[in-house]
Amino acid sequence: MPTIGYWIKNLDDDQFLAPQEVAGKLAPDIAKRVVAYLCAGKLYAQYRGLSWCRFMHGCAKAFMGSSELTDGYWIWPEGLVHYVEVHRVALPEEFLADALNKLVTRNKTIELDSDIAFWVNWCSQNQDPVFRKQLLAARQTPPQEVQDALIAEINALQLKYGLSEQLCLCDGCRERALQSQVVCVKHFLGDERWERGWRSGFHSLLYDF
Ligand SMILES: [Zn+2]
């Protein structure tokens, strides 16, 4: 039974996609039908940890669930319904055919590829080159002197301006703006400058992509 719907776990995970790489690819009417299908799954396994939405937009953790569901053939994490409903992620054609009740002759190799191998293979074929490039860049740690220079510059800027009570005006940024400036210290320095001087964390990579 093939398992689908697992996403990247950390910066060094090459096995799974970030859902950002395949977001917005299901038509809304199709997504709606797939959501109904996913919700009708039967409990397959219950786990302890709760999953979190990789889009970092503050989805309640509990909402993402901690169990796996099945239709008797496919297995998926409970949280997959959120990715389809809210982020309309693409899913393997073979699964969609079942979910949308299309009659297809199932590719025999899927049955042999039990468990996660089918999904891992699908992930490898659906990577977004721009995201992959950013992932590789995020893994690079710049030399210590580059980081030190950036920290010195940040400190100097914060000392010069101070932090205001306002949030940074850049899209989606949650940092406080510098006093008398409209942006945070990161955006004051410029994204590119920041990324080069800093190994961008996993969460900021997902947040920004
Ligand atoms: Zn979400």
Ligand SMILES: [Zn+2]
């Ligand atoms: Zn900012």
